[in-house]
Amino acid sequence: NAGVTQTPKFRILKIGQSMTLQCTQDMNHNYMYWYRQDPGMGLKLIYYSVGAGITDKGEVPNGYNVSRSTTEDFPLRLELAAPSQTSVYFCASGGAYNEQFFGPGTRLTVL
Amino acid sequence: TQLLEQSPQFLSIQEGENLTVYCNSSSVFSSLQWYRQEPGEGPVLLVTVVTGGEVKKLKRLTFQFGDARKDSSLHITAAQPGDTGLYLCAGSMIQGAQKLVFGQGTRLTINP
Numbered sequence: 641n642a643g644v645t646q647t648p649k650f651r652i653l654k655i656g657q658s659m660t661l662q663c664t665q666d667m668n669h670n671y672m673y674w675y676r677q678d679p680g681m682g683l684k685l686i687y688y689s690v691g692a693g694i695t696d697k698g699e700v701p702n703g704y705n706v707s708r709s710t711t712e713d714f715p716l717r718l719e720l721a722a723p724s725q726t727s728v729y730f731c732a733s734g735g736a737y738n739e740q741f742f743g744p745g746t747r748l749t750v751l
Numbered sequence: 752t753q754l755l756e757q758s759p760q761f762l763s764i765q766e767g768e769n770l771t772v773y774c775n776s777s778s779v780f781s782s783l784q785w786y787r788q789e790p791g792e793g794p795v796l797l798v799t800v801v802t803g804g805e806v807k808k809l810k811r812l813t814f815q816f817g818d819a820r821k822d823s824s825l826h827i828t829a830a831q832p833g834d835t836g837l838y839l840c841a842g843s844m845i846q847g848a849q850k851l852v853f854g855q856g857t858r859l860t861i862n863p
Binding site for chain 1: 755757760782784791792793794795796799839841843849850851853854855856
């Protein structure tokens with residue numbers, strides 16, 4: 641089992657560019673999440689999904705979009721990158737007892 | 752404002768010392784979790800507490816959930832350099848819900 645995998649590990653974007661952060665889990669979890677982690681700020685929920693075809697906004701959804709066409713995949717789309725989106729992005733999937741399993745993260749810099 | 756406030760935010764101590772990290776809120780949580788995160792990696796779950804007053808032990812780590820389910824603590828006995836990392840508490844406000852609110856973290860450094 642690979643758990644939760646994320647690609648890419650690092651990315652530098654110019655202001656206004658777009659990109660998709662990929663996330664895949666092989667634990668057959670229904671719940672999946674996207675967080676961003678800024679220095680000293682813990683984790684902030686961007687979007688989450690309770691199953692294929694169902695997504696909902698978290699605490700900081702502006703500037704992001706998601707889709708969930710399969711149980712395994714939960715990509716995060718940035719349409720017009722801004723410097724405020726410079727952060728480390730973590731994808732997670734949820735187990736049966738509220739625990740969450742995290743991927744290794746994507747470090748994104750917008751210049 | 753943070754729904755979950757962790758203190759201290761930074762802690763640097765010598766190997767062998769004891770320490771306690773706190774996670775406080777004015778809100779009631781149905782469950783609370785502690786995660787540990789190492790540089791360049793995602794958080795890893797250490798423990799989940801669900802009952803007010805519950806105490807769980809994981810080797811030298813002791814976790815307690817407050818009686819009113821508004822706060823929690825993590826106590827480490829005889830800290831070792833391998834305990835170094837970012838410790839995050841996270842709470843679920845609705846029983847059965849799968850959304851978590853995270854504290855800002857406590858960055859712990861254990862010096863040999």
